[in-house]
Amino acid sequence: MDGIFLQQLINGLTLGSVYGLIAIGYTMVYGIIGMINFAHGEVYMISAYLSAIGLALLAFFGLESFPLLIFGTLLFTVCVTGLYGWTIERIAYRPLRNSTRLAPLISAIGISLILQNYVQLSQGARQQGIPTLLDGAFRFHVGEGFLQISYTKVFILVAAFAGMAALTWVIHCTRLGRMCRATQQDRKMAQILGIDTDRVISWVFVIGAAMAALAGLLITLNYGTFDFYAGFVIGIKAFTAAVLGGIGSLPGAMLGGLILGVAEAQFSGMVNTDYKDVFSFSLLVLILIFRPQGLLGRPQVTKV
Amino acid sequence: MSVPLLEFRNVDLHYGPIQALRQVSLHVDEGETVSLIGANGAGKSSLLMSIFGQPRASGGQILYRGEDITHKSAHHVASGGVAQSPEGRRVFPDMSVEENLLMGTIPIGMAHADEDLRRMFELFPRLEERRNQRAMTLSGGEQQMLAIARALMSRPRLLLLDEPSLGLAPIVVKQIFQILRELAAGGMTLFLVEQNANHALKLSDRGYVMVNGQIRLSGTGEELLGNPEVRSAYLGGH
Numbered sequence: 001m002d003g004i005f006l007q008q009l010i011n012g013l014t015l016g017s018v019y020g021l022i023a024i025g026y027t028m029v030y031g032i033i034g035m036i037n038f039a040h041g042e043v044y045m046i047s048a049y050l051s052a053i054g055l056a057l058l059a060f061f062g063l064e065s066f067p068l069l070i071f072g073t074l075l076f077t078v079c080v081t082g083l084y085g086w087t088i089e090r091i092a093y094r095p096l097r098n099s100t101r102l103a104p105l106i107s108a109i110g111i112s113l114i115l116q117n118y119v120q121l122s123q124g125a126r127q128q129g130i131p132t133l134l135d136g137a138f139r140f141h142v143g144e145g146f147l148q149i150s151y152t153k154v155f156i157l158v159a160a161f162a163g164m165a166a167l168t169w170v171i172h173c174t175r176l177g178r179m180c181r182a183t184q185q186d187r188k189m190a191q192i193l194g195i196d197t198d199r200v201i202s203w204v205f206v207i208g209a210a211m212a213a214l215a216g217l218l219i220t221l222n223y224g225t226f227d228f229y230a231g232f233v234i235g236i237k238a239f240t241a242a243v244l245g246g247i248g249s250l251p252g253a254m255l256g257g258l259i260l261g262v263a264e265a266q267f268s269g270m271v272n273t274d275y276k277d278v279f280s281f282s283l284l285v286l287i288l289i290f291r292p293q294g295l296l297g298r299p300q301v302t303k304v
Numbered sequence: 305m306s307v308p309l310l311e312f313r314n315v316d317l318h319y320g321p322i323q324a325l326r327q328v329s330l331h332v333d334e335g336e337t338v339s340l341i342g343a344n345g346a347g348k349s350s351l352l353m354s355i356f357g358q359p360r361a362s363g364g365q366i367l368y369r370g371e372d373i374t375h376k377s378a379h380h381v382a383s384g385g386v387a388q389s390p391e392g393r394r395v396f397p398d399m400s401v402e403e404n405l406l407m408g409t410i411p412i413g414m415a416h417a418d419e420d421l422r423r424m425f426e427l428f429p430r431l432e433e434r435r436n437q438r439a440m441t442l443s444g445g446e447q448q449m450l451a452i453a454r455a456l457m458s459r460p461r462l463l464l465l466d467e468p469s470l471g472l473a474p475i476v477v478k479q480i481f482q483i484l485r486e487l488a489a490g491g492m493t494l495f496l497v498e499q500n501a502n503h504a505l506k507l508s509d510r511g512y513v514m515v516n517g518q519i520r521l522s523g524t525g526e527e528l529l530g531n532p533e534v535r536s537a538y539l540g541g542h
Contacts, residue, residue: 175414182396182407189394192356194382194411194458 003145008269009262014153014222016261017160021215022238023245023253024167025085025208031184031248032204035101038108039088041235042115043209047081047216048226049123052130066133070217078213084115085209089202112231119228129225156218163214164254167207171250180204184248233277240284246297255295307370309334309462309493310355310386316363317347317354317517324350326517327364332462332495337488339496339504339525341538342514348497349391351514352464356381356388368462383411387460389451391467397440401431404439404450408457416459424453427483445476452480462493469500481507501538505529513538 022044029037054073063069092107137150171177182190183200190197219234220226237260245256260280267279293299308331317325324347332338342348354361355368356378366374373381387408395404405424409417425432428449434442439450448468455463468484469477481503488494488507498504505511505525513521513534521528528534 178399178403178407179410181399181403185396185398186394188358188378189390189396190407191358191378192382192388192390193407193454194379195407196377196379 003142003147004269005266006142006147008265010147010149010153011269012262012265013258014156014261015265016241016258017157017164017254018215018218018257019234019238019241019261020254020257021160021163021211021218022234023242023257024164024211024250026239026242027245027247027250027253028180028204028208030242031250032180032201033093035093035104036108036239037088037205037208038105038235039092039111039115040208040212041231041238042112043081043084043088043231044212044216044234044238045226045228045231046084046115046119047077047209047213048220048230049119049128050077050080050213051217051220052128052226055130055133069133070221074214074217077217078210081209081213081216082206085205085207085212086202088209089205093201093205094198116228116231123228125228127225127227130220132224133221152222156222159214159218163211167211168250170207176200176203237280240280243294244284244287246294249294249296249298252294252296259295306333308332308367309336309369310495311367312351312364313367314364315351315354315361315366317350317359318362319350319359324517325354325361328514328517328519329364330512330519330522332493334461334493335491336510337484337494337496337508339498339508339511340514341498341501341504341511341528341534343537344499346514347517348514349466352388352390352466352495352497355386355464382458385411385458385461386464387455387458387462388464389448389455389466389468391470393444393447393451395439395442395447395450395454398438400436400438401434401442401450402436404454405431405457408454411458417457420457420459424456427456427486428453445472445480448472448476448480452483456487460492462495463487465494465496467498467500468496469498469503477503499538501534502529505534 022040025040025043026037029035051073054076055069058069058072063072088111092111093104096103096107134151134155137148140147171180179190179195179200180203182193182195183197187197238257241256241260242253244260245252245254260283263283264276264280268276287294310332312328312330315325315328316323328351340348340351353359355366357376358378361374365372368381368384368386396407402421405421406417430446431449431453434446439447442450452465452468468480477500484494485507496504496508505528508525511523511525511528512519513528521531521534
């Protein structure tokens with residue numbers, strides 16, 4: 001194996017773990033109400049702005065240690081972004097719960113446009129950025145060349161996997177997680193058992209937004225720049241990852257994200273950077289042709 | 305006179321243009337076992353589900369302990385102490401048996417969970433053997449037991465059972481009715497919907513017969529068992 005392959009593998013895993021975090025929001029919302037949250041990309045974009053604002057605020061108040069700064073910003077970003085997720089469900093989904101399936105899709109697209117324009121107006125259309133917070137990298141010699149893994153990338157990988165592990169624990173081992181799964185499997189029965197399913201659905205939007213917020217903070221740390229339109233492409237990519245892994249499946253979203261990230265990075269490294277998006281979407285087309293339910297999804301069984 | 309635990313007052317129910325219930329009035333007193341029998345499509349399951357507002361009654365009143373619950377949310381009704389083992393069992397297919405049982409504790413919290421789990425495993429030893437298996441892998445009879453046990457996990461004041469004998473082997477039906485008899489003897493209030501009139505009426509203090517969305521007959525279990533109309537329609541004439 002040569003250096004470029006390994007280097008791109010690391011880059012791809014880093015990018016992919018962040019795709020996975022955002023894909024979780026798509027897959028959980030789809031799992032519980034059977035609809036795609038088209039405003040989710042914008043939730044991510046908002047969280048990128050919020051993490052920059054959070055970092056600036058905390059730095060302004062004289063907080064200098066990196067762990068505290070990151071932890072404080074994460075807390076701030078997750079809470080405020082979660083509030084956005086909750087509000088989106090309240091405004092765009094709940095009033096339309098018993099209407100046609102298309103109506104909430106359209107209202108979510110509306111919310112997405114509103115958020116883009118609101119950020120453009122309030123924050124300006126120019127690209128914004130933050131300085132690098134975590135300098136330096138590990139270097140390894142591999143054959144002729146060398147492998148470089150920045151501390152930021154290591155941090156992203158660790159944080160993203162910790163986020164996914166925490167979420168998996170919540171879904172599998174807590175009362176809230178059981179309530180989410182029950183609502184997903186049979187909403188009517190969940191209500192009969194005393195579950196306030198509206199509240200559970202709100203929680204799912206909040207959890208999805210919180211995961212996107214973690215992703216927003218991590219990507220901001222890595223690239224340092226973002227603009228009001230940043231949610232669109234990443235949103236589509238994460239959605240692709242969710243479909244790739246099997247929409248509705250939580251491990252599927254994480255796996256789909258990692259595969260998409262690695263595939264994209266390898267393609268950029270070995271073939272061409274300009275066509276990396278073409279490559280990822282071709283991958284999606286192939287998966288949809290040969291395994292329409294996605295990698296870990298279950299085929300839809302229609303009862304006759 | 306004391307207030308009945310559950311009371312239907314002139315309840316109508318529609319699915320679009322189709323009327324499923326017509327002026328239904330009935331009541332279940334605390335501690336009683338009452339069954340509602342009738343043919344397929346008579347409206348029995350609709351009646352049970354209307355207690356949870358799914359679908360909602362279009363006319364009349366449904367009262368639980370004197371409170372009008374006709375327009376209350378399903379989770380409000382459940383947290384008041386009503387539990388249902390519904391038509392089709394509706395266990396959560398991707399959850400383990402134990403997780404399914406824990407879903408029953410939503411209205412009362414986890415305080416009694418361990419104790420009640422043990423009690424359910426004593427009542428239904430088959431469930432203990434299958435404890436960590438996913439519910440979709442259970443047989444029909446085991447799923448029925450799971451649905452009843454899940455309902456019992458909320459320590460309900462009123463247990464609603466929708467056709468617990470449907471599609472089960474006679475020996476399993478016998479087991480399930482034996483357990484229901486024990487529950488009734490322990491003082492629990494049961495409201496049972498059945499096509500299997502023989503088993504149901506033998507178990508019940510009182511019964512109602514439903515035909516085309518209306519209550520046709522009512523009486524004690526024995527009266528109905530002896531009624532010629534009931535015998536010819538629901539007991540195959542013997």
